[in-house]
Amino acid sequence: MTLPEIAKLGHVALVTPDLDKSLWFFRDVIGLEVTEEKDDTIYMRAWGDFEHHTFSLKAGEKAKVDHIGWKAKRPEDVQGFALLLEKAGNEVEWVKAGEETGQGEAIRFKLPSQHAFEIYYDMDKPLAEEDKRSILKNQRYKSWRKGISPRRIDHVNIATSMDISEIHDYLANQLGFKLREYVSGKDEPMKAAWMSVTNLVHDIALSPRPNAATPNQFHHISYWLDDSQDLLRAADILSEQGIKFIGPGKHGISQALYLYVMDPGSGCRVELFSGGYLIFEPDWEPIVWTEEERSVGNTYWGDTVQDKEENQLTIEA
Known part of the structure; x- marks a missing residue:
């Protein structure tokens, strides 16, 4: 079967x-x-x-x-x-x-x-309206038509007050997600995790929020930008609108470039994401980071994620 x-x-x-x-x-x-x-x-x-x-x-x-x-x-x-x-x-x-x-x-x-x-499984794949449609048959809309204009959805990050390893075990055993990178603590074997079902480093990340009011918190949704110049352009667009953001920077974990911004209507965090690496090895061994290495894992360089108070905010999921 x-x-x-x-x-x-x-x-x-x-x-x-x-x-x-x-x-x-x-x-x-x-x-x-x-x-x-x-x-x-x-x-x-x-x-x-x-x-x-x-x-x-x-x-x-x-x-x-x-x-x-x-x-x-x-x-x-x-x-x-x-x-x-x-x-x-x-x-x-x-x-x-x-x-x-x-x-x-x-x-x-x-x-x-x-x-x-x-x-x-089934989902409609409608064409774009004619005035918005790309001449390229392998994409729906004209690129760069408005705003920051990311290419595609990339991943989600969920946060919880529960033991991260319990959520990891569920995703792995019930849904087939593979562990790609994780942080191991002195008292906890898994303090954060990055998992995927595709070749991406993560389709989903698991973040700890030990003091959250509920165990079902949502950290961010991420959309993919093609390259670093797109990320800098996004920073300009956000600055023109007077919207504060975190970044740009580079994660050690995933090696991706990032910029975080909050939806002013809901408080939902959006990560604009580029770079990183892909995994093709069928026998991939998960990368382990210690608590002491966590700061490099979160922010290899750039505007630091972990030191920003607003980055600790989540909404319920």
Whole structure:
């Protein structure tokens, strides 16, 4: 029997208390394209994303991530994951085709930390409107049409007050994620982790928040920029708008260039991300960083992430 597999990160569904401000930020400043507005939800994607949406916005009383969506590798894998998760004692909710606009039948369930995940396979891949469409058949929109204009969604970082190793074990054993890099503490074998189902260093990262009010916190969503010059251009655009940010800098872990900025409508953090390395070895041995090495792992050079008070803020997921 072939075990079900996750192919890639699909989307993040954000609830915001200030829809107008969040829409301005993600559409006009970050530069995501609106693909559809339906049932009080605004669906968006980057110019290089093919699926109907990689991000959605909906108004609510407080900021939170409603769910994180993952695309299965094969159509039958949605059912396969439902069976495996239920067998392991998870409660699985079926989402009918079309209930989430553009998406086929899906399942939703919660990690031990209560982060809500969704697994789907079918998703519409609409063309862009003619006036926004690229002449290149292998991309949907004209690049650099507006705002920072990232190419695609890259990864998510979830935070929790729970033992990180427990969430790692769930992602590895139930969902097939592979451990790529991690931080090991004196009293805890795993204090933070970077995991993936693709060749990326991480499709998901796990961050500790021991004093968080709930175990299901969301640290950031990341969108990919092609190179370092794009990151500097993003800094200029944010500065022109009077929006504060952290970075640019370079992570030791992942070796990627970064810039962090907060959505003024929801407080959701966005990481603009470039560089890094890919993993092709099937027998990859996870890279271990000690607590003493953590500062280099977080910030190899540049504006330091760990020393910024605002970087400790998270929203509920």
